[in-house]
Amino acid sequence: MTLKLASKTLALTIGFSVLAFTATTASAQWQWMDKDGRKVFSDRSPPAEIHEKDILKRPAGATRAAAAAAAAALSADAVTAAKPSSAASSPASKASAPKLSGKDPELEAKKKKADEEEAAKKKIEEDKVAKTKADNCERAKTGLATLQSGVRMSSVNAGGEREIFDDAKRASETKRAQEVIDSNCK
Incomplete structure (x- = not known):
């Protein structure tokens, strides 16, 4: 009985050794x-x-x-x-062979999706810039209209004091507002 058990154990050990050796050589x-x-x-x-x-x-x-x-x-x-006999080499057998295009459709789909997402992000960014320019344009037009109306205007300086616009300050602010309009109102 022990001899039979020992021979089974030996057979299993040899079998696993062969299997392990085969698995390691096959994974080159x-x-x-x-x-x-x-x-x-x-x-x-x-x-x-x-x-x-x-x-x-x-x-x-x-x-x-x-x-x-x-x-x-x-x-x-x-x-x-794999060469077929001369009688079997017909155009139909050549047509049934798979055609490899060298392109991975899944990879192409991923690239297309990434390009579309990038284009959408770019469009959102462009829309945001256009909206900011439109807001700046409206503010500059309003400021220019106020400056040209002749209404008395003032600003607060760095010391926290209120300064009334003189003609030179009004002219420089008018010029700055016009430059903003020129660059943002297109």
């Missing part, structure tokens, strides 16, 4: 930084335009040339195995 990963500075993880070697200095991690004992040769051999085997 490449890691590199792409042209945009993002980390990329893959089970295939990076493209040729990625510099060696940008490769952060590679599978044990793997080189880029060996990985590229293995990938080429695998793709060549897949192509020869």
